[in-house]
Amino acid sequence: MNQSDIDSLRLKSVSAQNHFIDGGSYPSASDETLEVLSPIDGTLLSTIPKGAKADVEHAAKVARNAFGDRRWAGKSPAERKKVLLKWSALIEKHALELAVLGVQDNGTEISMAIKAEPGSAAATIRYYAEALDKVYGEIAPTADDVLGMIHKEPVGVIGAIIPWNFPMMIGAWKLGPALAMGNSVVLKPSETASLSLVRMVELAHEAGLPEGVLNIVLGEGAIVGEAMGLSMDIDVLVFTGSATTGRRLLQYSAQSNLKRVYLELGGKSPHIVFADTPDLMASAKAVAFGIFRNSGQVCVAGSRLLVEDAIHDELVNAVSDIAQKMKIGDPLQLDSDVGAVNSERQLEQNLHFVDTALSEGGELVTGGKRILTDTGGYYMAPTVVAKVTPFATLSQQEVFGPVLGVSSFSSEADALEQANATVYGLAAGVWTSNLARAHRMVQGIRTGVVHVNTYGGADNTVPLGGVGQSGNGHDKSLHALNKYTELKTAWIKL
Ligand code: NAD
Numbered sequence: 060m061n062q063s064d065i066d067s068l069r070l071k072s073v074s075a076q077n078h079f080i081d082g083g084s085y086p087s088a089s090d091e092t093l094e095v096l097s098p099i100d101g102t103l104l105s106t107i108p109k110g111a112k113a114d115v116e117h118a119a120k121v122a123r124n125a126f127g128d129r130r131w132a133g134k135s136p137a138e139r140k141k142v143l144l145k146w147s148a149l150i151e152k153h154a155l156e157l158a159v160l161g162v163q164d165n166g167t168e169i170s171m172a173i174k175a176e177p178g179s180a181a182a183t184i185r186y187y188a189e190a191l192d193k194v195y196g197e198i199a200p201t202a203d204d205v206l207g208m209i210h211k212e213p214v215g216v217i218g219a220i221i222p223w224n225f226p227m228m229i230g231a232w233k234l235g236p237a238l239a240m241g242n243s244v245v246l247k248p249s250e251t252a253s254l255s256l257v258r259m260v261e262l263a264h265e266a267g268l269p270e271g272v273l274n275i276v277l278g279e280g281a282i283v284g285e286a287m288g289l290s291m292d293i294d295v296l297v298f299t300g301s302a303t304t305g306r307r308l309l310q311y312s313a314q315s316n317l318k319r320v321y322l323e324l325g326g327k328s329p330h331i332v333f334a335d336t337p338d339l340m341a342s343a344k345a346v347a348f349g350i351f352r353n354s355g356q357v358c359v360a361g362s363r364l365l366v367e368d369a370i371h372d373e374l375v376n377a378v379s380d381i382a383q384k385m386k387i388g389d390p391l392q393l394d395s396d397v398g399a400v401n402s403e404r405q406l407e408q409n410l411h412f413v414d415t416a417l418s419e420g421g422e423l424v425t426g427g428k429r430i431l432t433d434t435g436g437y438y439m440a441p442t443v444v445a446k447v448t449p450f451a452t453l454s455q456q457e458v459f460g461p462v463l464g465v466s467s468f469s470s471e472a473d474a475l476e477q478a479n480a481t482v483y484g485l486a487a488g489v490w491t492s493n494l495a496r497a498h499r500m501v502q503g504i505r506t507g508v509v510h511v512n513t514y515g516g517a518d519n520t521v522p523l524g525g526v527g528q529s530g531n532g533h534d535k536s537l538h539a540l541n542k543y544t545e546l547k548t549a550w551i552k553l
Contacts, residue, residue, distance in 0.1 A: 060155060060173055062393050068159040069391050073105040076253065078114055078277055079260050081121040082270025087278065088113035093250055098166035098399035099389060101435035107253050110278025112286040115245065118274040119292035122216045122243035125271035132213050132241030136192035143188035143238060146266035150181040150227075150259065157227065159391065161255035165223050166399030166437070167353045168390045175353075180231035180259065183535070186519040187235035190537060194240070194544075208549040213241035214319075215294035217543060218287040220280070220308075222300040223252035223401050224356040224459075229323075230256050232523075232534035233297045234263075238273065240543040245293060246275045247284055249300075251402055253277050280304060289315045297542060299323040299358070301457075302528050321532030321542050323358070324525060325457040326485030328506065329478040330361030330514065333471075334369040336490035337512060343377035346463070349488065349514040351385060351441040354400045355409075355461035359486035359523075361514055363447075363454060364465045365477050371467045375445055378463070379425040382441035388431060400437040400460065409439055409460030416444045416453040416464065426461070449477050457483070471496060475503045484527035488514040507533075 075092070077084040086092075087108035097104040108114070126132060131139065150157065154177035162172050199207030219233040226248050237244050248256040260275045276283050284304070287293055288311025296318050298308055305322040312318045330349055336342045349361035366374050390398025400406040406429060413427045426442030439461055447453045447464035454464055468474040478487060478500075488510040489500045501509045507524045508517060517523065517535075524533035533539055 060393070064155060065159055065169060065391050065393070068156055069163065073160065073163070073254060076105055076107045076257055076277060078108055078110060078118070078275060079257060080114070080118045080274045080276070082264060085114070087111055088117070093278065095164065095254070097163050098401055098437045099163060099391065099434070101403070101437070104163055105254060107250065107277040110276045110283040112282065114276050114278070115283055115286035115290060118245045118276045119216060119290045121271045122245050122274055123292045125269065126213070126215050126243040130269045131238070131243065131272045139239065139241065140188045140191055142267040143184055143191070143235070146263045146268065147181045147185040147188060149262040149266055150177050150184065153258070153262065154178060154181070157255050157258055160258060161227060161252070162390050162398065164254045165226065165252040165401050166390050167225070168395045168398035170393060170395070171352055172390070175225055176227040176255065180227040183228070183231035183235045183519055187239035190540070191239035194540060204553050206549070206551040206553055208551070210547040210549065212545045212547055214543055214545045215242060216292055217242045217244045218290065218293040218296045219244055219246045220284050220287065220296065220298045220300065221246070221248045221256065223249035224353060224358070226252045226256050227259060229299045230259065232539070234273070236539045237297070237543045238268070240540060242543050243271070244273045245287060246273065247287060248275070248277065250277070250279050285311065288312065291316050293318055295319045295321070295542065297321045297532070301325055305530070322530040323523070323532065323534060324528060324530045325459065325483060326358055326360070326525065326529050327363060327455065327457055327481040327483045328359055328361050328486040328488070329363045329365050330488040331365045331474050331478060331490065331500070332367065332370065332374055333474070333489070333491040333493070333496070334367040335492045336370070337492045339370060339374060340377060342490045343374055343381060345488065345514040346374075347378050347381040347385070347441070350463045351382060351397055351461045354397055354439060356401060356459055359508065359515060361486070361488050362458060362463060364463055365468050365474055366465065367474070368467050368469050375424060375443065375465055379443045382425050382443060385441055387438055387440065389434070397441065397461065400439055403437050405460065406437045406439055409458055409462060412453060412456070412458045412460065412462055413442055413444065416447060416451060419451045419453070420446060420448065421451065421453060421464065422446045424465070449480050455481055471499070475500065479505050482528040483525065485525040485529035486510070
């Protein structure tokens with residue numbers, strides 16, 4: 060990847076987008092479109108259809124038919140594997156084009172996006188392609204006169220609703236296992252980050268995925284997402300996004316066909332640094348990068364720094380020093396450490412959280428403001444607020460922006476109590492040289508993932524999911540296949 064390749068790709072105009080249903084391109088049934096503004100400079104990048112309920116019904120029917128005639132589910136595992144491996148290879152081949160398109164749409168710095176988006180999506184699709192022919196049914200232990208068989212079948216039509224922070228990575232977390240198991244899919248990206256997923260769906264068809272198996276409907280959550288939630292043709296809804304939307308999806312399910320709903324929601328993840336950290340500067344760097352990369356728009360962002368009293372000032376100074384030295388700016392410049400916030404609305408929300416934190420007694424250490432306004436884009440200085448009490452808004456509510464709240468603790472028990480004092484339970488980090496303490500913290504922290512002496516970077520081999528109000532399912536790893544699988548018993552008298 061070099062700057063001149065990126066610069067020439069960004070000059071290409073992005074055509075108006077359409078839904079992609081049954082292998083074809085469709086405008087919205089409403090004939091309306093939505094403008095796509097680039098967070099880099101606030102200019103018009105493209106348009107997407109303002110999807111209507113009828114578009115969802117169309118896509119869901121097509122997906123239902125594709126599942127019904129078994130054009131994909133009925134293929135041999137080897138054939139499905141071949142298509143998915145080819146898709147993964149095509150994503151890799153087009154990685155830079157996909158990354159640039161995605162960054163223009165959502166603002167993530169390209170240095171991160173190239174690995175986290177097409178790189179990760181290709182690896183995920185490959186992981187599930189390689190796994191799909193290792194999934195066996197079971198024979199139950201029975202008496203001689205009975206055969207009890209447990210079949211593992213695809214569920215049917217999957218509705219996948221995706222957020223804007225990492226559309227390709229999170230999209231692949233759903234599409235990989237869903238398609239590997241033989242399901243059909245209706246995919247809905249976020250209205251503020253659709254473009255790269257449209258291209259990924261096109262590449263899936265180039266790889267040989269039969270038409271009608273993977274369909275994408277674009278538009279707003281309140282219309283397209285709601286219609287998916289209420290659809291009688293969608294059997295399972297897999298979702299990554301906010302807790303507010305997650306709650307709605309559970310209601311839609313109850314109001315329609317009781318579809319299974321799997322939620323990957325937000326977090327307020329504690330990053331805990333004990334005075335016996337093996338390397339204070341490494342901790343400081345991980346704390347800073349763990350909250351500021353992608354402008355804090357990372358579900359597992361370590362947004363609460365809990366630091367032991369003895370090293371409080373030294374660590375906070377080191378983190379704010381790193382924050383001040385980070386280069387914020389055009390996300391398509393390779394030397395930008397942090398790119399743009401996804402939308403003006405999100406930026407305003409972030410700043411409001413900072414105001415609230417200060418009004419509740421927090422002390423601004425660095426940042427706290429919008430920057431680079433003359434670019435027309437949406438940029439925010441990495442922000443550190445100290446003296447945040449455990450029950451302050453900044454300790455309790457997810458910002459989803461580059462805002463770190465700092466609290467101190469006096470003992471292991473105090474650290475654990477503060478770590479668990481939110482409704483969320485997605486991720487945590489612990490820095491200590493004491494192995495026994497590390498294990499005690501892993502046991503005691505109520506989150507889906509606990510990092511020790513590192514932060515982030517867990518690959519496809521391990522699950523990601525939340526406890527509490529962070530969600531109820533797992534993406535990644537072989538465990539994710541369960542969401543897309545139905546168990547069927549055959550009880551046969553011999
Ligand atoms: P969001 O809930 O606003 O939107 C997510 C998706 O839901 C979008 O596609 C949106 O159009 C759709 N949607 C919105 N309203 C809807 C409705 N009424 N019915 C159906 N669909 C609707 O979330 P966001 O702002 O795009 O993403 C940020 C959130 O996602 C944060 O809370 C973040 O922590 C979370 N997230 C979680 C994970 C994880 O793995 N747990 C990963 C990334 C992001």
